[in-house]
Amino acid sequence: MHDAVGLELKDCESTADDVRVGDYNAPMNDLFQHKAGDWDSRPAPVQISAGVGRALLERVALHDDMTVMDFGAGTGLICAHVAPHVGRVYAVDLSAAMLERLAAKPELQGKVEPMHIDILATPLPHKVDLIVSAMAMHHVEDTGRLLKAFAEHLAPGGKLALADLDSEDGTFHPPDTEGVYHFGFDRDALGAQLRAHGFSDIDFTTAVEVDRDQKRYPVFLVTATRA
Numbered sequence: 001m002h003d004a005v006g007l008e009l010k011d012c013e014s015t016a017d018d019v020r021v022g023d024y025n026a027p028m029n030d031l032f033q034h035k036a037g038d039w040d041s042r043p044a045p046v047q048i049s050a051g052v053g054r055a056l057l058e059r060v061a062l063h064d065d066m067t068v069m070d071f072g073a074g075t076g077l078i079c080a081h082v083a084p085h086v087g088r089v090y091a092v093d094l095s096a097a098m099l100e101r102l103a104a105k106p107e108l109q110g111k112v113e114p115m116h117i118d119i120l121a122t123p124l125p126h127k128v129d130l131i132v133s134a135m136a137m138h139h140v141e142d143t144g145r146l147l148k149a150f151a152e153h154l155a156p157g158g159k160l161a162l163a164d165l166d167s168e169d170g171t172f173h174p175p176d177t178e179g180v181y182h183f184g185f186d187r188d189a190l191g192a193q194l195r196a197h198g199f200s201d202i203d204f205t206t207a208v209e210v211d212r213d214q215k216r217y218p219v220f221l222v223t224a225t226r227a
Contacts, residue, residue, distance in 0.1 A: 051208025053081030072136025076102035083111040127155040134163040138182040154226040199224035
């Protein structure tokens with residue numbers, strides 16, 4: 001599967017059995033290139049994905065004919081929780097290195113399609129029933145534009161399940177980490193943004209808390225429905 005990296009993905013209708021990574025008008029600056037190799041063994045991603053995955057399965061009804069976008073899918077830690085319960089997952093990420101790791105996992109093949117794509121620049125040509133995302137929103141500068149893109153990708157009545165940090169003091173990431181635009185999110189403010197973009201049934205829960213350097217960083221899961 002590693003040989004597929006760098007191929008141009010001409011369309012988004014390839015079969016899920018042909019799990020591959022392709023470029024679809026995606027930027028080439030891969031901020032996670034040097035993190036992908038050991039990502040699945042890092043304590044924080046493993047802890048967060050376990051907590052978020054558990055909360056997601058408890059709060060979102062999944063079914064066999066559901067199509068899902070995993071935004072910021074990385075190496076597939078959240079996909080691994082979702083894929084067994086749905087029809088197909090489009091694993092969207094800007095990091096080809098992270099998607100290469102995802103594509104090499106046998107347990108995700110047949111259900112998950114890695115897609116090296118910037119949905120803000122090039123939307124998917126079809127709607128999905130559910131969008132999930134874990135720890136990706138703080139890497140997107142314009143949150144409002146991202147939520148608008150999510151709404152446009154969801155079918156009417158589609159669900160959103162987003163996990164990220166509660167507002168923090170900027171110490172969760174090492175100093176000068178590239179690509180971090182938000183030090184977490186205020187729940188009330190994010191809820192208001194979701195309502196402004198047409199979402200209802202907005203509900204927050206704490207999915208997991210990460211203890212690091214004598215500090216505790218809560219990670220929320222917010223679920224919502226597109227009107």
